[in-house]
Amino acid sequence: MTDALGEALHLLRMSGTFYCRNELTEPWGATMPDMADCLWFHVLTSGRCDVEVDGQVISLEPGDVLLVPGGQRHRLFYGEAESPVVTTLPHEFETDNYAILRHGGGGPVTHLVCGAVRFDHPAAKHLINVLPNVLYVRRADDMRATIDLMAAEAQAVRPGGEAVITRLADVLVIQTIRSWLANDPAARTGWLGALQDQQIGQALALIHRDPAQPWTVERLAHQTAMSRSAFAARFTELVGEPAMRYVTRWRMHVAMNRLKDRDSTVSEVARGLGYESEAAFSRAFKRIVGVSPGQARAG
Structure with a gap:
């Protein structure tokens, strides 16, 4: 477990x-x-x-x-x-x-x-x-x-x-x-409660360990031995947001941390989190964080 x-x-x-x-x-x-x-x-x-x-x-x-x-x-x-x-x-x-x-x-x-x-x-x-x-x-x-x-x-x-x-x-x-x-x-409620749930906790651990993986609802459901619909509903109920939104937001948490490393370029951070292009990563980052990766690093 x-x-x-x-x-x-x-x-x-x-x-x-x-x-x-x-x-x-x-x-x-x-x-x-x-x-x-x-x-x-x-x-x-x-x-x-x-x-x-x-x-x-x-x-x-x-x-x-x-x-x-x-x-x-x-x-x-x-x-x-x-x-x-x-x-x-x-x-x-x-x-x-x-x-x-x-x-x-x-x-x-x-x-x-x-x-x-x-x-x-x-x-x-x-x-x-x-x-x-x-x-x-x-x-x-x-x-x-x-x-x-x-x-x-x-x-x-x-x-x-x-x-x-x-x-x-x-x-x-x-x-x-x-x-x-x-x-x-x-x-035992919210995100903390979700971490302690046997199946949703497993999904969260997978996301946290390797956010760069091309996660989908289907793949996470398979990993937790749940149907897609049951997994999606339970994840949203316990975590408070849909699984794929959480995956994106988690990647941006990790990106914020990696952007502090001045030796890593924005492009390297993007690739390290599974994005095929810096532009796609930057759009996702700005949508979640509210500023561009460059602005976040400067701030």
Whole structure:
């Protein structure tokens, strides 16, 4: 049986934009800026922290993990304090993307690990885009060992601390998403639900693995041992759009990613996605994305 959802999780490879180990003394506050195309994560390893996002305030306890998949602006605080944008506060940079922040009013200490990460693969980006605006998991048994390791690293600066914390953070992000997928009914609807359907999930996995194939409804139906009409109806019902429209849109997701590679020409991207001519690819790209491939690359 094809595990299309498992394949999508496998592609959640992150490139860290910013990791920060925080030592915060009450009262304290900091605003996380809007980070387009990024996911913010916060892991409270000790102390107390409130998070205000989208008008909702969530109180974290040690061992809790909170994700902001859309990367939107939000505020972390405890007690009555100003909340300057975190990028304006003085950091001790260990490397270009790893820093230590010490901030606050001198009271009890909170240790918090935060970061903003990006995902490059189109399947990973699509998965992140369908997550809720805030994803919050109380300390779970299957995440406890990872969090305990992170808490130990967050207490003191030690050789290799950056490597340990950044890798543990990446693992925790995936564990948190997996926990939400396993426990929230919303994860069993729409595109996520389709990935977990035995037959439509198999079709999606085939498209994701090799978008350049000359897919047709008939071919996908055959691969999933369904009749053409039954496959077409079920695909549209679960995914929310017809199969061939999804194939084209998925190819454009992949194209957007490949156009970032300045070593690949538009013609090469077109051929790599199964288009016989650059003109045909460009027409499809503009119809789906709204701009030409050249404009997308320049932007």
